[in-house]
Amino acid sequence: MKIKNVCILGAGTLGTRVALQAALSQFNVRIYDINPKALDTSKKTMETIVHQLAKSSGFEADSGLNAIQGIFFTDNPQVAVQDADIINESVLENVKVKNEVWELFGQIAPEKTIFTTNTSFLLPSMFAEISGRPERFCALHFHDVFYAKGVDIMPHPGTDPKLIPVLEAFGRSLEQVPVVIQKENHGYLFNAMLGAILSTAGKLLANGVGSVEAIDKSYMVNFRVDMGPFAIMDSIGLDTVWHVTVNNNEEGSKAFAALLKGMLDQGKAGVKSGEGFYKYPNPAFRQPGFLS
């Protein structure tokens, strides 16, 4: 199973980043979205990322921009999947939408195509059957590709074990560190741990044990890292954090979900809205003296 042609479904944040890295890693890339405007935005985002990479590393902007020119952007499913060796699906995190996508692509994809989903919290077994090729279906989950470089490989019980080393090699060729999950789990390994940190921080705040700043300071100084849980939540987006929190039945999560809902009602959704637990672009936790 030699992978050369990569088909990305969904031109959102993650699909855009995986497609860009695949092009930078010399794969032939086609990226599909049902919405042509999303494809335009995706291309612009790729250009922005290339310029940022050029600034922060020795990377040449021109070679990156050339790689983007080689990517095929399309809203035509048949064209997108033509001759694809692998599909990585990053459409909306919604069971119905993912079912529709996998039912369609299961019918039109070449026989050789490996099917992978980039879902964050759902399970590959939810879509394996409807895709029509459960044995070639697996989760292949990226974090943010350019900063957090882990890629989760999570089979469902029906996945052909021969697929795993193929996906590990593919992950490495995308400059990621492959992590194999032995058994299906909502949130893989990392998102499960991250969720525990964020939910504990949220409960400490909602229960009045500590302030946003005290909780983040405590995390930053003792782990010696540059962001605490509330800064991380701001960067994820408080709408997403609220969505996960409100579905958590643990004691104390309801109070934190209510606090998040109040912030969202005031338009505070985190970095993307200019304000969340901190104000951007110059949040307090990045100011000199925050840790003193």
Add this chain to the structure above:
Amino acid sequence: MKIKNVCILGAGTLGTRVALQAALSQFNVRIYDINPKALDTSKKTMETIVHQLAKSSGFEADSGLNAIQGIFFTDNPQVAVQDADIINESVLENVKVKNEVWELFGQIAPEKTIFTTNTSFLLPSMFAEISGRPERFCALHFHDVFYAKGVDIMPHPGTDPKLIPVLEAFGRSLEQVPVVIQKENHGYLFNAMLGAILSTAGKLLANGVGSVEAIDKSYMVNFRVDMGPFAIMDSIGLDTVWHVTVNNNEEGSKAFAALLKGMLDQGKAGVKSGEGFYKYPNPAFRQPGFLS
């Protein structure tokens, strides 16, 4: 309330480190332990730390060794507490032992002495009354002093609020970042979050979702840090981790506690015994290629 004379109760790991930093910060330091052998070990540990600091930073070993010469080591409670402005207690994490210590020192300490406990998971309100001066009693909790430089200041409901800024200033003078906790909580802020990470990692392992290495890799690569949860547990000591886990009633914790018990029965207690989840002194997670 000017702090000049510092009395440390308990010459174990943490008491030793706080006493050393206080001496390096020019305080007059007396350190007490009921066991004279512990005092000898404490002095040797301080010398080792000074040599390590001299190696890893521009710090001069001689000035550190001089500071240790100025520390008064004693197994006599009356001598230890003579003229003390503050006590920081780091005796065994056991309610009965701490009660005995605070009952004794409450009787023999000068009237001016501020009482602080360095407990990791207990609460200051448990010892405030027996000390005889609840309004001058507060938790002042260090992490490891030289690497993780947070210091938690956690009052109980009867603590005089005027004590807080005094303890914040004292923490800063020991080169720590003070974190004020608004309300008593087992594990303050950081230990509560750390506990959530370790317990989630333990459950993922015990449930067969991922291997030790996969869980640590996933944490290290996505947070871009050099230790994952199992490496952290090895450094804490698996006896301590087991003690916390076995008292946790959450689903899944029992299975992880049993796994830890099995390791301890084989003599695997983490870094200090040469083996835990990894083998020391050259654990796999520090080898080049672990993240690939």
